[in-house]
Amino acid sequence: MQNQVNAARVDILILGAGWTSTFLIPLCVERQVSYTATSRPSHPKPDTVPFEFDEHDAHPDQGQFAVLPGAKTVLVTFPINAPGASARLVRLYKETHPNAEPHFMQLGSSGIWDVRLPLSLRPSARWNRKAGWLDRHSPYSETNTRAAAEAELLALSPETPTTVLNLSGLFGGPRAVKHVVGRVAPTKEALKSSGSLHMIHGIDVARAILAVHDNFRLATGQRWMLTNTRVYDWWDLAATWGTDAENKRGPQARWVRELMREEGVRALPRTPEQIGRALDSRDFWDTFELEPVIAQLD
Template sequence: MEQQVISATLPMLILGLGWTGQFLAELMVSLQLNYAATTRDGRNNTIQWSLPSACQDIDVSALPLAKTVLVTFPVMQPECMTTLIDAYQKKHDTQPQWILLSSTRPFDGNPANRHTPLDRSKDTGRIPAEDIIVERGGSVLHLSGLWGGQRQPKGWVPRFPSKEAIKNKLLARQLHLIHGKDVARSILAVHEHYKPGRWIVTDNGCYDWIKLFLVWGNAEQIAIARDLAANDATCHDALGDGSLEDIVNRGGVKPRLDSTEFWETFGLEPTEFLKIE
């Protein structure tokens, strides 16, 4: 049986139906919006496709026409981003809305918003391709602390067993998060009310790593944290007197990353927030 050719323009093509894409697909189905998506192996009725490491091998023949093309994975070669955009737009003789997902790692200002200059020394290889997207009128969504489903912050606490790792969290207490459901809503909002450029997307608040350790840490982690707060000069100067519980109750942990402009621009509010209990 021959595969049917979809001639109409789809609302969205999701390149890489990974963790984020699954939340987006669920939202689009609930809103009765059509989409196409790719995976490396073509599972679950997706299009088998991946971005090759050799840019000249990029093949867009299987990619359908869509109003918005979402790239969910990091593109480590800027020339591949250029080739992908050019090939897709030549195939369909159109200029879609390009959205690329990224992280907030290069935004190390305190505070930092979407206009804060990137610290390119923190780049893991993503930024040059992001620059291409922005130069071509695309949108880059910098997501901070992806969680939801199987990805739970409670499971992150054991990753910091050492004294040095715990000290770093006591000194930089902010944990910025965005739930997969809100990521999906954010992507759809950009699709519907498109505006180019770089955007920071968090839940507009932050969480206190000390509270995470107190509630979800093991006895050894908590003991290390208490010792640091009481006896390490740098930690004591930063945190002040009192127990860890006193320090948490005093509050004062304010978001370092400011995503206010994103939510105001697209007329949304985040809906999913972490409960530390």
């Protein structure tokens, strides 16, 4: 089933046709799930509806909501941080689509579980080596504005079915972990402080979104942690892919060997107890009876 740009009703409305949609849309087509995607008017994309949500505008024009199709699931791919904005988006969509009975799914970040850890592949952060194992029920940062906005969305359940998927680092397509080793570990000292890494491929993100869409009753009111169920070690990755600015093998492998001797590490990868935060995302995969299909980083 193809994209229905001008449809009155679709299965999934994708608010924000970004990186995730490059995996989600082909899967929707394959599974005959009807969809409409939006893009910002300032950066329009083919076969999308113009839409831009200003989270700081308390009285937005309802017109851009009214032109959107009714949907069983409204997927919000962009971050929301402003207090009240999540509830406002839901209210405006429901007011302009009184017969749609929509479910709302927000994509978030696993970075909310430790403010001292980097979001996705951001370099230069010091790793918290005492974090240990965390799962979706673990306390998250109370000062994280994105997490607060997600909690606001979840509070609308069960009257309005809502859920949040907090994603770990994203890879696939042009996003390759090996290309950022030089940024994450430009020096031996930076490499020394680099611990765990959690990732999920765009294909598995798309599969997870459709699994929730098909079984939203299992997700209503819930916040989920999403990884590919692996804990990667930056030392192991740096030793494998160490590069310099000219995309040639750099000094990282030598630094790893030296650090292993200095820190008493006998083999790679290091254990979760040695590298800090370890995320346990089994709840999601068990609940929806799926397994992530891509574990090998590139």
